[in-house]
Amino acid sequence: MHSKDQICHEDYQRTASWLLSHTEHRPKVAIICGSGLGMLADALKCQDSFPYSDIPGFPQSTVQGHAGRLVFGELKGKTCVCMQGRFHMYEGHSLSKTTFPVRVFKLLGVETLVVTNAAGSLADSYQVGDIMIIKDHINVLGLAGLNPLNGPNDDKFGPRFPPMSCVYDKDLRKMAFDLCKSMGVTQFVQEGVYCMVGGPNFETVAEARLLHRLGVDAVGMSTAPEVVVASHCGMRVFGLSLITNKVVKSYDDGEPVNHEAVLEVSKLRSQTLQSLVTELVSQMDINNNTA
Numbered sequence: 001m002h003s004k005d006q007i008c009h010e011d012y013q014r015t016a017s018w019l020l021s022h023t024e025h026r027p028k029v030a031i032i033c034g035s036g037l038g039m040l041a042d043a044l045k046c047q048d049s050f051p052y053s054d055i056p057g058f059p060q061s062t063v064q065g066h067a068g069r070l071v072f073g074e075l076k077g078k079t080c081v082c083m084q085g086r087f088h089m090y091e092g093h094s095l096s097k098t099t100f101p102v103r104v105f106k107l108l109g110v111e112t113l114v115v116t117n118a119a120g121s122l123a124d125s126y127q128v129g130d131i132m133i134i135k136d137h138i139n140v141l142g143l144a145g146l147n148p149l150n151g152p153n154d155d156k157f158g159p160r161f162p163p164m165s166c167v168y169d170k171d172l173r174k175m176a177f178d179l180c181k182s183m184g185v186t187q188f189v190q191e192g193v194y195c196m197v198g199g200p201n202f203e204t205v206a207e208a209r210l211l212h213r214l215g216v217d218a219v220g221m222s223t224a225p226e227v228v229v230a231s232h233c234g235m236r237v238f239g240l241s242l243i244t245n246k247v248v249k250s251y252d253d254g255e256p257v258n259h260e261a262v263l264e265v266s267k268l269r270s271q272t273l274q275s276l277v278t279e280l281v282s283q284m285d286i287n288n289n290t291a
């Protein structure tokens, strides 16, 4: 490690080598579980799991609802690695630390990243409990110059100036929607734009109104940096937001949100989300090479 915030290629490599020597799984898909969505990992068969505190170079999870475990296993015969707990900048991590696992996954051979999150809705038509397939994002921090790709570019991962105009894979989005149809759940499935803000406070009414006017459908405090880093290194990306609350856009009514309520709603759709992610992964066109 060079300095507190600067991570070099060997740091990612060291963590990847440690993991490769501690599991025989060779994942092609990585899944990041959002707040309260750690049960996505429960569907993995033949699990090898590691607390983050045991993995060299890994940051630690500090947020309730993020267990802090890396789980390897199989979903319908497809080898996956699942983060039960992600890292947020508001926890005090640099953005390069919050996205450290994504580059490690790349070195493990992961080709597709599935990101999930809990988010508040701005879109008037959305209801609490809706699942939003992420079509695109607005990275408020990135627009303001806070980007995990800041600093010397690591050409081994990707180019200095990566495009971001088609990040969320169209085929996977269609596949997910078709799956929702066959599962009979389209009445609570949406497709929309996610916006990442820094947190940890929830939005003021004026901020909520601003985001709404910008065309944001759902807002949260994660995901965009992971997606930027994954896309930079050539991974295919698919994302889901679970709408856990309506963001308050009025001074006169609306229930102030809190993290406990977010975690409660996550439980409500856990089964549907688990089935959707499992089926999606099982239908993905990937070669499964086991070690």
Ligand SMILES: O=P(O)(O)O[C@H]1O[C@H](CO)[C@@H](O)[C@H]1O
Binding pocket: 033, 034, 035, 063, 086, 088, 116, 117, 118, 119, 199, 220, 221, 222, 223, 258, 259, 262
């Ligand atoms: O984005 P995930 O990790 O799902 O968590 C969301 O839930 C927390 C707020 O309740 C914030 O961290 C927000 O980003």
